[in-house]
């Protein structure tokens with residue numbers, strides 16, 4: 001039997017409806033998300049468009065600030081500082097990729113932790129070790145949400161996270177540890193990936209290599225969360241999991257596009273509302 005698809009678009013839609021209600025409860029309190037972008041990048045343009053749509057639906061004012069090509073790290077820091085001090089700004093994010101000469105970590109550290117709606121400030125990342133922070137990293141929170149949606153018992157479940165990046169792999173692993181999953185993290189140094197993935201009840205793949213994980217690397221019935229976003233040979237967006245073969249083996253599977261991506265955007269909206277004081 002082919003895998004049950006985890007429809008991220010539907011899940012995100014339900015989340016936005018719930019978020020809209022939370023926003024309405026804030027009544028006249030401003031909820032504003034500022035997006036900073038240096039120059040114009042076609043990939044970022046797609047993200048900004050999706051974020052803008054979601055913000056509109058939820059009732060968040062989204063302000064897009066385009067900084068000119070040639071903006072230095074000091075210029076960007078000054079702009080972030082100004083936004084940190086603006087009472088009407090609930091949260092901000094800086095669109096990636098950043099131009100050469102601007103250090104992503106410096107940028108994350110400059111954003112006030114309570115306005116860090118991407119959940120990437122060391123204060124928010126660090127809190128993950130204690131518990132789920134108020135503002136968790138959006139993609140990691142989205143992957144967690146998709147797994148929870150399956151209704152699987154996470155306690156004791158063998159979970160393999162492939163990829164150990166700061167913004168995706170590591171925080172996902174820690175979030176799933178809070179559910180008492182038995183978590184293994186695989187990465188570029190892992191010797192025999194298939195040995196790990198084959199025994200996993202849950203596989204989360206966040207690498208950036210199309211087709212890295214295919215059906216014969218999976219345990220029948222496994223829940224497979226594909227975080228990857230890659231440009232396929234024909235120009236189409238594909239994930240890190242070979243969908244056709246995985247679908248025949250997995251119990252649950254996220255499509256790409258339409259899986260983790262939309263839920264990540266919904267998490268950004270949730271974090272923005274939380275930053276504005278909403279209980280959601």
Ligand code: NAD
Pocket residue numbers: 139162163164165166167168169186187188189190193206207208209212227228229230260261264
């Ligand atoms: P990254 O480049 O920072 O990290 C890649 C990770 O993959 C590293 O931990 C590396 O050790 C591991 N890796 C590389 N080759 C490997 C191999 N052969 N076997 C096992 N592990 C290997 O990537 P990232 O920023 O975490 O992004 C990963 C993917 O997720 C990308 O495709 C990115 O576009 C996508 N992404 C999606 C979302 C979303 O919202 N859906 C958000 C962020 C990133």
